[in-house]
Amino acid sequence: MPKALPMTKKHILFVDDDAEFLQGIQGSLRVVEPSWSTVLTTSAEEALDQLAHVSFDAVVSDHRLVGIDGSSFLEKVQELQPRAMRFIVSGELDREDVIRLAFPAHQCFTKPLDLDLLRRTLRKVTALRDLLSNEVLKRLVSQCSLLPTIPSLYLELTEELKSPHFTIERLEAIISKDPAVAAKILQLVNSSFFGLSRRIEGIGEAISFIGVQIIKALVLTLPVFARFEGVRVKDYSPTAIWEHCWRTAVLARCIAQEEDQPRGVCEEAFLAGLLHDLGKMVLVSNLSSLCRECTALTHRNQAPMHQAEREILGCTHGMVAAYLLGLWGIPDTIVEAVGFHDEPMEAPSSDFNILTAVHVANALDHACSEGTPDHFKQYLDLEYVMALGLPARLEAWQKAGVAAFQRTKQQAS
Ligand SMILES: [Fe+2]
Numbered sequence: 115m116p117k118a119l120p121m122t123k124k125h126i127l128f129v130d131d132d133a134e135f136l137q138g139i140q141g142s143l144r145v146v147e148p149s150w151s152t153v154l155t156t157s158a159e160e161a162l163d164q165l166a167h168v169s170f171d172a173v174v175s176d177h178r179l180v181g182i183d184g185s186s187f188l189e190k191v192q193e194l195q196p197r198a199m200r201f202i203v204s205g206e207l208d209r210e211d212v213i214r215l216a217f218p219a220h221q222c223f224t225k226p227l228d229l230d231l232l233r234r235t236l237r238k239v240t241a242l243r244d245l246l247s248n249e250v251l252k253r254l255v256s257q258c259s260l261l262p263t264i265p266s267l268y269l270e271l272t273e274e275l276k277s278p279h280f281t282i283e284r285l286e287a288i289i290s291k292d293p294a295v296a297a298k299i300l301q302l303v304n305s306s307f308f309g310l311s312r313r314i315e316g317i318g319e320a321i322s323f324i325g326v327q328i329i330k331a332l333v334l335t336l337p338v339f340a341r342f343e344g345v346r347v348k349d350y351s352p353t354a355i356w357e358h359c360w361r362t363a364v365l366a367r368c369i370a371q372e373e374d375q376p377r378g379v380c381e382e383a384f385l386a387g388l389l390h391d392l393g394k395m396v397l398v399s400n401l402s403s404l405c406r407e408c409t410a411l412t413h414r415n416q417a418p419m420h421q422a423e424r425e426i427l428g429c430t431h432g433m434v435a436a437y438l439l440g441l442w443g444i445p446d447t448i449v450e451a452v453g454f455h456d457e458p459m460e461a462p463s464s465d466f467n468i469l470t471a472v473h474v475a476n477a478l479d480h481a482c483s484e485g486t487p488d489h490f491k492q493y494l495d496l497e498y499v500m501a502l503g504l505p506a507r508l509e510a511w512q513k514a515g516v517a518a519f520q521r522t523k524q525q526a527s
């Protein structure tokens with residue numbers, strides 16, 4: 115079993131002019147979540163005073179406070195502590211209120227407050243923050259002098275896409291500034307993964323066929339991986355890691371499509387797959403002797419690499435990559451999928467999402483690469499698949515994934 119990340123203590127501020135309600139909450143919380151540190155306030159004034167002095171993970175406010183409504187109060191909370199999660203509790207929310215509250219509140223609860231739901235929500239929304247503020251991880255990354263930076267081409271492309279007037283010609287001109295990236299994109303787009311009926315000759319054409327988000331994913335990852343081309347450490351071949359990431363991306367997209375996910379989710383699954391083992395490259399190029407110890411332990415114990423990393427480094431390659439991507443401002447869904455790809459139970463999402471797609475795709479690629487696709491379940495966290503209620507989907511994922519994997523082999527031969 116993977117070791118659980120230590121849950122950091124949560125500081126919660128409750129605001130409600132009903133003192134009896136607050137006392138009830140405090141009593142129940144001692145039982146439900148003894149490690150929470152709670153501050154109870156009966157007015158917005160008192161709460162704002164607390165917010166000026168203490169840092170909170172979450173603020174839970176009543177819908178109507180004396181002299182101010184919950185929505186305006188939460189706007190002030192957002193100004194004072196933008197990182198605090200904002201929850202609103204109400205006895206009688208009508209539709210208009212919900213629409214009005216949608217912006218400042220992250221989630222609305224109704225009275226009587228379900229503490230278990232609040233606890234689960236808080237754990238879910240802070241899991242990523244817990245990961246990124248992990249002290250061992252921070253210390254480890256601070257020892258790395260060679261950290262890839264976000265490619266400028268990607269930033270330029272992202273900026274251009276924000277404009278309502280962007281054109282394919284303009285995007286093509288940006289990508290063509292780096293001929294190595296443009297050539298690699300064309301090579302990948304013409305691979306049999308995408309099953310295009312004819313050869314794509316230019317970047318503009320590639321964007322039209324594959325979609326701008328996948329091209330953007332390649333613009334982000336290709337220069338990052340290119341930085342590691344010179345790394346020569348046994349079991350950490352940059353080419354082998356890149357090829358595994360590429361296949362995982364394609365398989366993850368394929369699995370998301372198999373679950374009828376919207377196009378945007380399928381594209382995010384692709385990007386998360388491309389980035390999922392980036393942390394291995396960061397670790398090996400900075401801390402090669404520790405990586406060799408991890409490899410030795412993996413072989414000795416016949417255990418997965420991420421477990422050896424936990425033991426020797428105190429964190430995993432997924433966490434390292436997530437930390438870096440978090441610094442780059444990559445969307446949380448992708449950071450979460452990368453960070454927890456080997457330990458999905460640590461991310462408390464309860465539905466199929468891009469983490470599921472990447473976790474399954476990674477397992478499938480390992481099994482297929484070893485020539486034993488039927489054994490792919492042994493690379494999976496089956497407890498996680500069971501918790502999602504999706505074990506019946508394993509067969510369909512395997513079938514779709516194996517077919518996609520075989521297309522890659524045809525391409526390679
Ligand atoms: Fe991994």
Ligand SMILES: [Fe+2]
Pocket residue numbers: 358362390391476
């Ligand atoms: Fe992997």
